[in-house]
Amino acid sequence: MIDIDSISKNYGKVPALHDLSFKVRKGELFGVIGPDGAGKSTLFRIILSLLLPDSGKISVKGLDPVKDYKSLRKIVGYMPGRFSLYEDLSVEENLNFFASVFGTTVEENYHLIKDIYQQIEPFRKRPAGKLSGGMKQKLALSCALIHQPELLILDEPTTGVDAVSRSEFWSMLHQLKEFGITIIVSTPYMDEASLCDRVALMQQGKILEVASPQEVVDSFRGALFGVSGGNMYRLILDCRDFEPVETVFPFGEEIHLTFNGGGDRSSELLEFLKNRGNDEVGIRAIQPGIEDRFMALMGTT
Numbered sequence: 688m689i690d691i692d693s694i695s696k697n698y699g700k701v702p703a704l705h706d707l708s709f710k711v712r713k714g715e716l717f718g719v720i721g722p723d724g725a726g727k728s729t730l731f732r733i734i735l736s737l738l739l740p741d742s743g744k745i746s747v748k749g750l751d752p753v754k755d756y757k758s759l760r761k762i763v764g765y766m767p768g769r770f771s772l773y774e775d776l777s778v779e780e781n782l783n784f785f786a787s788v789f790g791t792t793v794e795e796n797y798h799l800i801k802d803i804y805q806q807i808e809p810f811r812k813r814p815a816g817k818l819s820g821g822m823k824q825k826l827a828l829s830c831a832l833i834h835q836p837e838l839l840i841l842d843e844p845t846t847g848v849d850a851v852s853r854s855e856f857w858s859m860l861h862q863l864k865e866f867g868i869t870i871i872v873s874t875p876y877m878d879e880a881s882l883c884d885r886v887a888l889m890q891q892g893k894i895l896e897v898a899s900p901q902e903v904v905d906s907f908r909g910a911l912f913g914v915s916g917g918n919m920y921r922l923i924l925d926c927r928d929f930e931p932v933e934t935v936f937p938f939g940e941e942i943h944l945t946f947n948g949g950g951d952r953s954s955e956l957l958e959f960l961k962n963r964g965n966d967e968v969g970i971r972a973i974q975p976g977i978e979d980r981f982m983a984l985m986g987t988t
Contacts, residue, residue: 909949
């Protein structure tokens with residue numbers, strides 16, 4: 688569905704994308720995972736023909752986004768990160784407007800949005816600007832789908848919404864796959880990566896890895912340990928002072944660390960930390976996650 692070959696983009700002297708290459712298969716849910724400033728939005732805007740790349744080639748279902756932009760926009764649904772519907776129009780008016788733009792009607796494609804729209808239908812007369820974050824999200828998705836696109840592009844759709852709405856949104860995306868829609872979604876949340884068929888891990892305009900979530904986890908090399916207890920800030924500094932330690936990163940209420948060579952020096956570290964006055968510290972072997980692999984890849988770039 689999408690073939691990206693050596694795409695680069697600069698804003699003046701600031702590089703946004705550097706030599707990106709990957710493919711998105713037809714019918715898959717593909718995630719672009721990375722923190723703010725990684726270049727995700729720039730990449731999506733190039734795919735949508737809203738920006739021109741400085742170099743490289745891109746094809747969307749065989750279409751060139753520059754030469755064939757009119758044809759491309761008929762087969763693509765887009766949901767930007769920021770709510771961009773007409774806030775003074777009602778829910779119903781927004782949906783009818785976007786349907787008319789694409790020469791269709793709500794009734795014609797209602798089967799596609801039924802499960803989503805039914806949750807906001809009780810508020811169909813309410814101005815879009817008066818909806819909650821989760822309801823705005825569902826309305827924006829409905830408007831992006833109303834012309835039955837073959838490709839759905841979602842730029843950080845769950846940013847700023849509550850945990851329940853995030854979960855509901857991903858459930859809706861999995862249901863949409865049943866209609867054969869290819870979905871590419873960006874997110875800064877590593878836990879959402881596991882909900883995709885494949886992911887591209889992205890940082891500072893570069894692709895670090897493209898693989899399935901399980902393949903990403905499996906590619907983590909060496910043993911990983913969790914350290915907890917006492918003063919977290921002091922514990923991080925003391926762990927970094929232990930010479931055999933290779934990487935140290937805070938993860939919630941725990942510290943994740945590795946040792947040089949990928950081995951196990953946890954008993955020595957425990958003694959070292961206690962000698963530094965960390966009496967309540969505990970160390971345990973843990974299974975790595977996608978975020979651990981991402982942090983490891985960042986250390987190699």
